[in-house]
Amino acid sequence: MNKAFTKETEPDDDEPALAPLPAGGKNYITPQGYERLRSELLDLIDNERPKMVDVVHWAASNGDRSENGDYHYGKKRLREIDRRIRFLTQRLEIAEISDPSIHHGRDQAFFGATVTYADDSGTERTVTILGIDEANSALGQISWISPVARALLKAKVGDEVSLHTPQGLQTLEILTVDYPAPGKTVG
CATH class of the missing domain: 1.10.287.180 (Transcription elongation factor, GreA/GreB, N-terminal domain)
Incomplete structure (x- = not known):
């Protein structure tokens, strides 16, 4: 077979793009x-x-x-x-x-919090807000820059927050906010 018709190796020099951070984030x-x-x-x-x-x-x-x-x-x-x-x-x-255990005992959602919330349909979900390089959605962990985390951040137990979704505006009610005790691991 003529060399002109063989597949050349793919260029593997493409750097993986770093996940985007918010401006100034x-x-x-x-x-x-x-x-x-x-x-x-x-x-x-x-x-x-x-x-x-x-x-x-x-x-x-x-x-x-x-x-x-x-x-x-x-x-x-x-x-x-x-x-x-x-x-x-x-x-x-x-x-x-950022060590989330410094917020242990608080009822306001910050980085590292495990938050349980209910959506409009009453479905309860529990998520832990972590960094973009450590969050694993299969384990209920979300990145702090995700839309859900952005809606939950700074909210307190009992607050209702708005979340813009492709299906429209949803209201989330914050049920619990937990942090690891000092010396305990997250996630």
């Missing part, structure tokens, strides 16, 4: 979230990357690289690791650590 993160990202970064640097470098070196020493799957996969995985290292480094540099 900060990248808030809990101490536990910061430690998780930091340990992931250190693991990539100290363990994953050196192992993959060894695999690529071994595969390259096997000769012809044009049909060497181990070499091609290893190089691709190495680019992914390097991209993740750059991403984590950038995020940790701009992180603003």
